[in-house]
Amino acid sequence: MNIYDVSKRAGVSIATVSRVLNGNPNVSEKTRTKVHTVMDELGYTPNVFARGLGLGTMKTIGIMCSDSSDPYLANAIYYLEQQLRGNGYDSILCCTGPSLENKKTYFELLLSKKVDAVILAGSKFVELIDKDNRYLMDAAKELPVMLVNGFLDAPGIYSTVCNDYEAMYHVARRLIESGRKHILYLYTSHSYSGLNKVEGYKKALADHNIPVRREYIHQCAKNLTDSRKLMEELADSGLVFDAVMTSDDSLAVGAVKFAYERNISVPEELAIVGYNNSLLSYCTNPEISSVDTKIRELCTTTVDTLMSVFAGGSVPTKTVIAADFIQKQTTNF
Amino acid sequence: MNIYDVSKRAGVSIATVSRVLNGNPNVSEKTRTKVHTVMDELGYTPNVFARGLGLGTMKTIGIMCSDSSDPYLANAIYYLEQQLRGNGYDSILCCTGPSLENKKTYFELLLSKKVDAVILAGSKFVELIDKDNRYLMDAAKELPVMLVNGFLDAPGIYSTVCNDYEAMYHVARRLIESGRKHILYLYTSHSYSGLNKVEGYKKALADHNIPVRREYIHQCAKNLTDSRKLMEELADSGLVFDAVMTSDDSLAVGAVKFAYERNISVPEELAIVGYNNSLLSYCTNPEISSVDTKIRELCTTTVDTLMSVFAGGSVPTKTVIAADFIQKQTTNF
Numbered sequence: 001m002n003i004y005d006v007s008k009r010a011g012v013s014i015a016t017v018s019r020v021l022n023g024n025p026n027v028s029e030k031t032r033t034k035v036h037t038v039m040d041e042l043g044y045t046p047n048v049f050a051r052g053l054g055l056g057t058m059k060t061i062g063i064m065c066s067d068s069s070d071p072y073l074a075n076a077i078y079y080l081e082q083q084l085r086g087n088g089y090d091s092i093l094c095c096t097g098p099s100l101e102n103k104k105t106y107f108e109l110l111l112s113k114k115v116d117a118v119i120l121a122g123s124k125f126v127e128l129i130d131k132d133n134r135y136l137m138d139a140a141k142e143l144p145v146m147l148v149n150g151f152l153d154a155p156g157i158y159s160t161v162c163n164d165y166e167a168m169y170h171v172a173r174r175l176i177e178s179g180r181k182h183i184l185y186l187y188t189s190h191s192y193s194g195l196n197k198v199e200g201y202k203k204a205l206a207d208h209n210i211p212v213r214r215e216y217i218h219q220c221a222k223n224l225t226d227s228r229k230l231m232e233e234l235a236d237s238g239l240v241f242d243a244v245m246t247s248d249d250s251l252a253v254g255a256v257k258f259a260y261e262r263n264i265s266v267p268e269e270l271a272i273v274g275y276n277n278s279l280l281s282y283c284t285n286p287e288i289s290s291v292d293t294k295i296r297e298l299c300t301t302t303v304d305t306l307m308s309v310f311a312g313g314s315v316p317t318k319t320v321i322a323a324d325f326i327q328k329q330t331t332n333f
Numbered sequence: 334m335n336i337y338d339v340s341k342r343a344g345v346s347i348a349t350v351s352r353v354l355n356g357n358p359n360v361s362e363k364t365r366t367k368v369h370t371v372m373d374e375l376g377y378t379p380n381v382f383a384r385g386l387g388l389g390t391m392k393t394i395g396i397m398c399s400d401s402s403d404p405y406l407a408n409a410i411y412y413l414e415q416q417l418r419g420n421g422y423d424s425i426l427c428c429t430g431p432s433l434e435n436k437k438t439y440f441e442l443l444l445s446k447k448v449d450a451v452i453l454a455g456s457k458f459v460e461l462i463d464k465d466n467r468y469l470m471d472a473a474k475e476l477p478v479m480l481v482n483g484f485l486d487a488p489g490i491y492s493t494v495c496n497d498y499e500a501m502y503h504v505a506r507r508l509i510e511s512g513r514k515h516i517l518y519l520y521t522s523h524s525y526s527g528l529n530k531v532e533g534y535k536k537a538l539a540d541h542n543i544p545v546r547r548e549y550i551h552q553c554a555k556n557l558t559d560s561r562k563l564m565e566e567l568a569d570s571g572l573v574f575d576a577v578m579t580s581d582d583s584l585a586v587g588a589v590k591f592a593y594e595r596n597i598s599v600p601e602e603l604a605i606v607g608y609n610n611s612l613l614s615y616c617t618n619p620e621i622s623s624v625d626t627k628i629r630e631l632c633t634t635t636v637d638t639l640m641s642v643f644a645g646g647s648v649p650t651k652t653v654i655a656a657d658f659i660q661k662q663t664t665n666f
Contacts, residue, residue: 074407093426283616
């Protein structure tokens with residue numbers, strides 16, 4: 001028994017039911033009566049979206065992230081906590097690690113704490129196999145589930161994503177148009193965001209009639225040495241490349257180290273592009289051109305959206321935010 | 334009315350009262366009766382340390398940090414949350430920012446949530462003026478207050494600190510003994526930890542009959558450009574230096590950038606030492622020698638100590654953990 005059943009039986013939208021529950025005046029008396037009648041018939045006790053408004057609510061939001069010591073996610077937690085606090089909500093934090101089993105356990109734990117909503121920070125929470133996302137879709141029938149830079153198409157799930165595909169397409173296009181012919185692509189993960197990124201790269205190549213070749217696309221661990229070692233191996237094996245795009249700044253740092261050791265001039269002989277425009281991209285000499293993925297804006301929008309859901313407003317299930325390319329010293333287009 | 338009053342009146346230690354409250358069998362029947370009699374006389378309701386054991390507890394710990402997007406504090410939050418979770422506790426996170434007023438507000442907020450304890454992550458929570466720490470000392474009469482890399486001497490406050498003084502003394506000593514004569518010292522904050530660090534530097538100089546000179550000690554903002562600009566100004570003003578010690582890796586990154594721009598060879602002409610041994614110290618060329626401040630161990634010990642407090646065990650109020658110097662490429666001693 002949930003708000004969807006009420007909405008269906010009453011023949012009104014979920015937003016309308018929510019408005020009625022929240023005492024929002026923008027509902028006709030007729031509709032209000034209808035909804036209340038249906039709720040009585042179904043024996044429905046409002047305890048879901050209405051919770052967020054102080055009706056027996058804990059005013060607490062669960063935040064899950066796979067690893068809060070990752071600089072990108074650390075920033076996300078910071079902005080989410082600040083923004084929730086500004087709206088009068090506490091944040092219970094869960095660092096889940098990468099395993100699906102742990103994610104499920106922590107998610108259940110948050111539900112058992114009667115949190116008003118759960119925010120999943122980072123794209124690691126959208127699994128590749130549909131049935132592995134079932135637990136999120138089921139839970140979203142009972143309380144809002146917010147994804148920060150992940151997307152799942154299901155009722156009650158609200159996604160705020162950065163346009164990683166466009167960002168990577170843009171970077172690859174500019175590299176190609178400035179004369180780069182052999183662009184290496186290094187990535188860390190097959191997450192929702194990870195897949196969008198590589199698709200942007202592939203599409204830009206295809207649009208410029210450059211064949212997408214397997215030997216130019218490689219997965220690395222997310223640390224400062226793996227990408228360096230990989231590039232050494234690739235160079236030693238005779239692979240020719242004049243640019244490298246990465247899915248994370250840490251990999252781009254490895255690329256700078258590779259170039260330094262091999263006396264390869266950057267960006268003249270090798271262009272390097274990072275991702276997330278983190279502190280790391282400012283530490284190296286030369287500083288790394290990178291993509292600002294607007295994590296602050298993503299978090300602010302996520303919390304704004306959640307507050308609109310609580311208020312029973314009309315809320316988009318997916319909000320897309322554009323990334324910015326930040327030209328520094330490792331590119332010259 | 335609190336556990337200290339009971340302890341005093343019954344003529345037993347707080348740990349013993351706690352054991353009685355927790356039903357710990359290692360208490361004589363006589364003592365148990367005594368404690369219960371005193372509690373009845375005083376009208377004391379156990380709701381403080383006993384909370385942690387599940388007697389009406391929320392099993393929730395408040396974590397306060399001044400800025401969770403700082404890499405050091407982001408790691409602290411990660412380890413604290415993991416360790417608390419492993420002991421069955423939730424973490425409510427508050428990012429307070431630097432102002433004392435906000436710290437107090439958030440602290441009150443956590444108390445109003447009936448958390449079982451509060452952990453203050455980072456040395457920014459110990460104020461220089463004693464009366465500004467009053468709110469923590471008062472609260473510590475009611476629930477355990479845990480400091481991660483900060484120290485306050487008051488009942489109910491438990492500190493786990495890194496030996497910053499020793500670490501800085503060690504670095505300065507080795508620089509001096511390897512022939513460095515003019516050691517610049519750059520720092521970001523006058524926090525508890527910050528003051529200990531600079532004292533270590535000063536003592537090493539004094540022990541080697543090197544005068545401590547004001548013009549060699551400077552404060553910078555904690556970012557990647559301030560220390561670079563400051564060193565440019567100092568060099569341009571004619572100040573001679575052959576080594577720079579910093580209170581944070583971010584300042585050391587600026588020092589590497591300064592050396593790079595001025596064609597100063599590192600470490601031959603300029604030795605550079607960072608602090609915290611963060612990811613940043615591995616990003617530069619050359620990689621920055623730094624001090625590993627054992628944040629993981631600090632957090633693990635903090636949570637272990639808290640669990641001992643809850644269990645009514647005998648608990649040291651201050652635990653000191655030794656730092657490690659990590660030699661990389663910006664020093665050659």
